[in-house]
Amino acid sequence: MNDMTPIATKPKDWETDQEVRWCPGCGDYAILKAVQRTMPEIGARPENTVFVSGIGCSSRFPYYMETYGFHTIHGRAPAVATGIKLANPELDVWIITGDGDALSIGGNHTMHLLRRNLNCQVLLFNNEIYGLTKGQYSPTSRVGTRSPSTPLGSIDTPANPCAFALGSGARFVARGIDIHKNLVSVLKAAYAHQGTAFCEIFQNCIVYNDDVFAPFAAKPNAATSQLWVEHGAPLVFAGGTKGLAFDAAALALTVVDIVDGDTSAVMTHDQTNRSLAHMLVDMPFGEFPMALGVIYDDPAPTFDSAVIAQNAQASAGKKPDLQKLLSQGQTWQVEKQPHVI
Structure with a gap:
């Protein structure tokens, strides 16, 4: 077995000689830098790390x-990533995808990856649009979005990536913002999780x-509209002046004012509570803040470990015999035919 002891690297060690080709000012640059800063902090090894992408602006990521x-095909990065992880479980596998890639043509593959709980990290770049193909509306585009494919405004109800992940059985769900300093801590938590770690960015x-x-990402709005959750800490925002409480009659969250720092009425974040996670990701923005950080983290046995254990059990005490395997069942022999002119 190869020595996979963490080694000391710098963010620069994770950069390639390829020209980064995104539009100037694109949020993908910030995500790339956040990932490159994360790698040294988690002790990752470049030769033991694999990035797998589908199709879209985000999917240029492996080149950088x-x-x-592996730059694969539209929506199929989870299938390729599954094969990589089963072939070599020691590899750190990261899936890079977008809202169109993962939730439209790739929705089925994303769902099965999450329910199987393959040990990997999924970074879903959500820009609520198809950027690579010139601005058509995507599965996450809001009602009313005007685009080349919806000139009168979208009438589709948008998909909620984190709600989709939870509904598919994900055991780790988190949210971040491309330019926010906390993105690195979200990525580190995802890496530490054993199983499929789903991060919407x-x-x-x-x-x-x-x-x-x-409305929630811009600096002037951040203080009042972002709620960065922390396990075991009260769900407070707006500089500690507001918090989330549970309305037992409505079976729903509600915003309450915090007076003199008294958070006794405010809920404490429990990242192992799936019901709370559902409520946090479903909060309508405007009435509520945007929940960010590690929203749900409750590990369960992984798909790859179960496959490895099953194969080991099936092969225990057996001697490999390729010829016997090839010869079993119905076989026939092709005789040499005379050469005819």
């Missing part, structure tokens, strides 16, 4: 990481959907 990488598309997240 000094690791192994709000990513600004400066060309086709600029500032769509500004």
Whole structure:
């Protein structure tokens, strides 16, 4: 077995010699830098790390990481990642995808990856638009979004990536913002989780959907509209002046004022509570803040470990015999035929 002891690296060690080709000002640059800063902090090894992507602006990512990488086909990164992890379980596998790649053509693959609980990290860049193909509306685009494919405004109810993940059986769900300093801590928590770690990252598309997240992502709005959750800490925001309480009659969360720092009425975040996680990701923004950070983290046995254990049990005490395997069942022999002119 190879020695996988963590080694000392610097963010620069994770950069390739490839020209980074995103639009100037794209949020993908910030995510790339956050990932490159994260790798040294988790003690990852470049030769033991694989980035797998599908199709979309985000899917250029493997070219810019000094690791192994697979740029696959639309929506199928989870299938390729599953094969990689089963072939070599020691590899650190990261899936890079977008809201269109993962939730439209790749929705079925994403769902099965989450329910199987493969030990990998999924970073879903959500810009609520199809950027690579020139600005069509995507599964996460809001009602009323005007685009080349919805010139009168979208009438589709948008998908909620974190709600989708929880409904698919995900055991780790988190949210971050492309330019926020806390993104590295979210990525580190995802890496520490054993199983599929699903991270939605709000990513600004400066060309086709600029500032769509500004109501909560922009600095002037952040203090009053962002709720960074922390396990065991009260769910407070707006500089500690507001919090979330549970309304037992309505079986729902409600916003309460905090007076003189008294948080006795405020709920404490429990990242192992799936019901609370559902409520946090479903909060309508405007009435409530945007929940960010590690929203749900409750590990369960992984798919790859179960497959490895099953194969070991099936092969225990047996001697490999390839010829016997090839010869079993119905076989026949092709005789040499005479050469005919």
